[in-house]
Amino acid sequence: MGRASGRHDGRCLFPITVTKGRAMLTRFLSCHRRLTVVMTLGAAAALMSASVEARDSRTERAAEVMAELRDQPPKLRVFLQRMPKGGDIHHHLWGAPWPETLLAEAGRAGMCVRADGSAIAPAPCDDDALVPAEGLAQRDSALYAELLNALSMRNTPTGPGTPPVDGHDQFFATFDRFAPVAAASPGALLSASQKLAALDRQSYLETMSNPGALHGFGAMAQSRELDSDDLDAAWQALSPELESSLTEARQEVDDMFAEAASRLGCDREEAAPGCDVTVRLQGFAVRTQPPMAVFGELMMAFALADADPRYVGVNIVAPEDDPVALEDYDRHMQMLAFLSKRYPGVPLALHAGELTLGLVPPLELRDHIEKAVDVAGARRIGHGVDIAFEQNAPQLLQAMAEQNVAVEINLTSNDVILGVRGEKHPLNLYRDAGVPLVLATDDQGVSRIDLTHEYERAVTEHGLDYPALRQMARNSLEYSFLDGESLWADGRAGEARVPACRGASLDAAPAGDCADLLEHSDRARLQWRLERDLMAFESEVAQWPQWLGGASR
DSSP states (O other): OOOOOOOOOSSOOEEEEEEETTEEEEEEEOHHHHHHHHHHHHHHHHHHHHHHHHHHHHHHHHHHHHHHHTTOHHHHHHHHHHSOOEEEEEEETTTSSOHHHHHHHHHHTTOEEETTSSOEEOSOOOSTTEEEOTTHHHHOHHHHHHHHHHTSSTTTTTOSSSSOOOHHHHHHHHHHHHHHHHHHOHHHHHHHHHHHHHHTTEEEEEEEOOOHHHHHHHHHHHHTTOOTTOHHHHHHHHGGGHHHHHHHHHHHHHHHHHHHHHHHTTTSSSOOTTTTOEEEEEEEEETTSOHHHHHHHHHHHHHHHHHOTTEEEEEEESOTTSHHHHHTHHHHHHHHHHHHHHSTTOOBEEEEOOOOBTTBOGGGGSSHHHHHHHTSOOSEEEEOTTGGGSTTHHHHHHHHHHTTOEEEEOHHHHHHHHOOOGGGSTHHHHHHHTOOEEEOOBSHHHHTOOHHHHHHHHHHHHOOOHHHHHHHHHHHHHTSOOSSOOSBGGGOTTSOBOGGGTTOOTTSOOOHHHHHHHHHOHHHHHHHHHHHHHHHHHHHHHTSBGGGTOSBO
């Protein structure tokens, strides 16, 4: 409520300022109404204070319940599965659906599987080495089980084949094995991912997904025999080809979203879970390719993020320990810096520091995260596992905290690929340094996990309490690349709201400036939804029976 001052003309006028839209209006009320107004305003303030106290009480009770359940895994799972988690912002579309989904889709598409249980293959199935995917689970359960192993981390580290493969090699080998169906059915992958997100109480998915035209642009760039040391000349040579490729790429994305919506039944009155999960995309380059192919893919990814609001950022993917990726790491950071100057509004979330001692020599651990932040200008770091090995780790951690460079933590992925788990993982090193963190799945279908599982590991292996998890859920939206102003003042998620919504109650529909903010900001709208969902969850927990740690005693 604002203040106003007015001249007293002997008629005992009482000034009060009210808000209508964006205008501040001062009205003067007569003396006989003054007491009523003061009482009304006092009652409103008291109600708001009581509402805040009630919310705080519910939050404290939820924290107490989770503390009681932390050493009881089934009960902890009940708690965390119901907890709203905001978004998953380190998510690969190809690696998200489980192999069971991929094999079912291969069957629907008339594809094949290899008779040795090693991979999905395109039709026709007219070779003795190939059998139809349709009906495989019912027809040959042993072969079906072998394929589940080949397409995911199931039964790793022993894994299928002789000799046994380790987790790192098995993980990265899976993508080529299911590539035929993943490339042919992006809408199926997207709809499956939205269903999984809804089941996990997520409202947002920021997933890495490229249209075929992007990879085609990279292949074209490589074929031109351009000098990768002269990025200006390469830019000039490739720019005339961008527009037609963008048109093709955007049509592919239209088709993917339309197919996903159709599969989910989002046009029906009773839409399936997943229809209300907001999806945004990151384009990426595959860093194990020749330099000009990488530059072409990055160039196209930046242009797509600049032209299409569904694309909100750029990344770079593939094993960071690959010899080509290691050799060209500095070159790739320079490419990203070069393109960022031409597209200053496109943010970067970069895979960096997905390494550990022994996987690579010590010299390869000294500065990848630092260069991703300082050279390329990354606003988020994916994985960041080798931070303790960076030569300027203390200064880098301080800079990341001060600049709000968030780290996407993928606990199971780091375990199965790198063997980094428990106390060896730097999650608490980042937390102690004040670096903002989010929990994410990476490739949940390959790893055979969900986001709730990652929350569980954060509790049981790293000692996180409910307020810490709540903050990470908020961070997933605050540090997302969603468009629009934040609900939180100064980017401090969970502290003070921006003035437009500071006095708005979560118990009622927003109005005035707050409603206007939520209408025009995707970020604030989903943040508001998360706050309401958290409030409802905490109210539910307070009513749980005693055997589940609740307050009904």
